[in-house]
Amino acid sequence: MELVHSVSPGCLRSRIEPEEKAPNQKRERCASLFFRTHFLGGKAVFRTAEIIVVGSEFFSRDKRDTNSIWLTEELERRGVRVTSKVVVADVLEELTRVVKHGLEAVDLVISTGGLGPTEDDRTREAVARAVGVELEFQQEIEDEIRARFARRGREMADNNRRQAFLPAGSRLIANETGTAPGFFLEGESGTFLALPGPPREMNPMFFDFLAQNQSKLPSESQVKVRRTLRVTGLGESDMDRRIADLYKEVENPEVTINFTPHDLEIHLTADAPSVEMGEALMAPLVTGFLFSVNDESLAEVVVRMAGAAGLKVALTESVTGGHAAHKICSVAGASEVFWGSVVAYSEEAKHKLLGVELATLEEHTAVSEAVALEMVEGLHDVSGADLCVSCTGYAGPSGGTDDDPVGTVYLGFRSPQRTTVRRISLPGSRNLVRSRTTQAILFLLFKYLKSIE
Structure with a gap:
């Protein structure tokens, strides 16, 4: 596949008509097949699907595809198995080839993107080429796009007229929030669904398509359940x-x-x-x-369990620099159980905020069992929380000693029953050591909360 961005020069007419016309007989036969299955209502069940992500920008490290992930979850929840995902550049020949292959391989092909008004929005033309039909102008689509611009006090640009051309025999899917209409075609071998790229437009249009094709979804007895x-x-x-x-x-x-x-x-x-x-x-x-068992994160589980137990949680973080607090605060309802976190990164902060003795720091160093113990006791004095956790360690790449190399972390834990300190060794880069320490803190809380259920 050629991973390049291709823009074809030319007028509107040259862009909306296939550049290489198939023989008339073949075109009529293909159009007839689509007409029969479309208007006579084919009843094939959607068992397999392919998702095509359209756009040269998705080959950039700065652009991530989230649409296919969302579509996969929604499809498989309804018993439709996604067997492949394809990212294809804005190259007409490549996009046409991918569409053809998808229709031969699965029951339902879904594309996202490439339905805008610009020269490089080529999904409409590629689909028409792939199934052997012409693009047809839909006056009602142009009228709606023009009216949408008018409601915003703007005049429709000429290139928006491209969006009023759909492959012959396709059914319109209205776009209530944007100018790019979607469409679907039902053919002899499969169904093609074209959706715009922006999720706020794509998501409701996908549900509209499902509503129109409810009879083609697998029955409950055929549904795949995932956990x-x-x-x-x-x-x-x-x-x-x-x-x-x-x-x-x-x-x-x-x-x-x-x-x-x-x-x-x-x-x-x-x-x-x-x-x-x-x-x-x-x-x-x-x-x-x-x-x-239901795909909850560890932070979500800890917040839920602490809430059920009626316990307050407090942290003091050195090596993680507030990362554990960030995980907890990302969970809705965390304010009910989370007192907060004291980020005591320096020795001065450990001493002034938590009361860690200077002599302890001098004798044992900041990364030690003794300092983790005084940190967690100082945190309890400050917060009064039921469950207190401290962490101090070497994330790297520098630092560490022969006895406590990079990756060494001390975790202090204070509960109503006892106070303990645990030493752990974590592999990985600086960021991995920090994120794994966060997971260790959450797991420490989880194990205690599980033990008192």
């Missing part, structure tokens, strides 16, 4: 040792493992309703490390 179990505190090899035999032998649910820098995910995919069986089989194997 994500989240585990932390286990390494990759330990996790594999515990569940390898099970996920190799069990077919329903299908089991896959995803290792992230912070935790481990067990993905269960089942023909409804047997995902519950998967949970029942998996959970005992990761007892003590499993913190979520």
Whole structure:
């Protein structure tokens, strides 16, 4: 695939008509096939789908595709399996090829982007070429676009007229928030759905398409159920040792493992309703490390559990620099349980804000069991919180000692029952050590809250 940005010069007419016309007989046959299945209402069920992300900008490191992720979740929730995703540049020949291939491979092809008014918005023309039909002018679309501009006190530019051309036989999907209409075509082998790129336009238009094609969605008995179990505190090899035999032998649910820098995910995919069986089989194997069965983050679980227990949480952070507080504060309802965090990064801050003795810092250094202990005790004196956690460590790349190399972190924990300090060693870059320390803090809180349920 040629990953370049291509703009074809020329007038409006040259852009809305295919540059290489197929023989009339072939065009008429293809158009007839689309006419019959479209107007006679084909009843094929959408079982598989492909998503095409259109735009040369998606080959830039600064542009991320979120549309395909959202569409995949919505489709698979309804039992439609997404088998492939393709990112294609604004090159007419490449886009045409990808559309053709998609229609041959799956039941439903969805594109996002390329429906604007500019020269490089080529989805309409590519679809028309791929299925062998002409682009047809829709006066009502132009009237609506012109009226939308008028309501804003503006005059429609000539190039917006491009958006009023749709492949012959397609059905319009109105855009209530933008000027780019969507459309879908029903063909002999599959259905093509074209949506604009902006999520605020795309999302409601996708739901409109589903409403118009409800009869083509799988029945409840055909739906795939997905569940994500989240585990932390286990390494990759330990996790594999515990569940390898099970996920190799069990077919329903299908089991896959995803290792992230912070935790481990067990993905269960089942023909409804047997995902519950998967949970029942998996959970005992990761007892003590499993913190979520419904894709909640560890911070969400901690906030929920602390709220249920009626306990206040406070942190003092050195190596993480407030990252753990950020995770907690990102959860709705955190204000009910979170006192706050004292970011005591320097020795002076540890002494002045938390009362860590200068002699302790001098004798043991800032990264030590003794300092983590005085930090957590000082935090309790300041906050009065039920659960207090301190952290101090070496994130790197410099620092560390022979006894406490880079990656060493001390965690202090004070509960109504006891005060402890734990030393952990974390691999990875500076940012990974900091984010993994945050996960360790949250897991420390989770384990305590679990023990008092």
